[in-house]
Amino acid sequence: GAVVSQHPSWVICKSGTSVKIECRSLDFQATTMFWYRQFPKQSLMLMATSNEGSKATYEQGVEKDKFLINHASLTLSTLTVTSAHPEDSSFYICSAIRDSGGFFGQGTRLTVV
Amino acid sequence: QKEVEQDPGPLSVPEGAIVSLNCTYSNSAFQYFMWYRQYSRKGPELLMYTYSSGNKEDGRFTAQVDKSSKYISLFIRDSQPSDSATYLCAMSGNTGGFKTIFGAGTRLFVKA
Numbered sequence: 001g002a003v004v005s006q007h008p009s010w011v012i013c014k015s016g017t018s019v020k021i022e023c024r025s026l027d028f029q030a031t032t033m034f035w036y037r038q039f040p041k042q043s044l045m046l047m048a049t050s051n052e053g054s055k056a057t058y059e060q061g062v063e064k065d066k067f068l069i070n071h072a073s074l075t076l077s078t079l080t081v082t083s084a085h086p087e088d089s090s091f092y093i094c095s096a097i098r099d100s101g102g103f104f105g106q107g108t109r110l111t112v113v
Numbered sequence: 114q115k116e117v118e119q120d121p122g123p124l125s126v127p128e129g130a131i132v133s134l135n136c137t138y139s140n141s142a143f144q145y146f147m148w149y150r151q152y153s154r155k156g157p158e159l160l161m162y163t164y165s166s167g168n169k170e171d172g173r174f175t176a177q178v179d180k181s182s183k184y185i186s187l188f189i190r191d192s193q194p195s196d197s198a199t200y201l202c203a204m205s206g207n208t209g210g211f212k213t214i215f216g217a218g219t220r221l222f223v224k225a
Binding site: 006034043044101102106107 | 147154155156157158159201205212215216218
């Protein structure tokens with residue numbers, strides 16, 4: 001069964017609004033989670049590393065003020081896309097590591113209209 | 114040079130064939146090696162997870178890691194049309210909180 005749950009699985013929003021995506025680790029604690037972005041027919045690009053109780057670490061070129069990450073507990077990390085624009089439309093995926101490997105959420109398809 | 118190199122394909126094989134998928138990498142600090150399968154519009158699904166060098170078998174899937182050559186492989190025996198998907202290799206080390214780096218993914222088509 002799933003070990004990482006991501007919600008929502010898809011969302012459509014208007015330009016200028018904000019969207020929050022949740023990533024939960026099920027039955028294990030994840031001090032670190034990762035957020036990825038994937039464009040059609042491309043591989044996953046790491047956006048940021050989410051650390052429980054501290055600030056996220058962003059990859060080069062990722063705007064931290066636009067993609068707000070909050071890792072408030074050992075089982076929950078959230079990614080908020082602020083002031084979304086059509087170019088933010090993409091597939092966003094979170095992952096968490098446990099001893100048996102890295103597991104991904106179902107992904108969230110964001111469409112900004 | 115990318116940290117992880119993977120031929121994007123596409124790779125097309127007949128049903129029942131043995132499929133070989135490969136990745137090379139440059140970072141000798143990588144210790145954890147994974148293969149994921151991703152269907153269109155879905156999140157990646159972990160297939161195989163290997164620590165350090167060696168082989169690991171799970172059903173029709175076999176993963177091989179050769180750290181000396183910085184080369185990993187995934188073999189699929191008796192391939193089925195349902196195996197048609199994109200296969201991504203991934204690897205991580207002990208630094209950076211196990212930050213995982215992915216290959217570009219290989220698109221596989223298994224023809225009935």
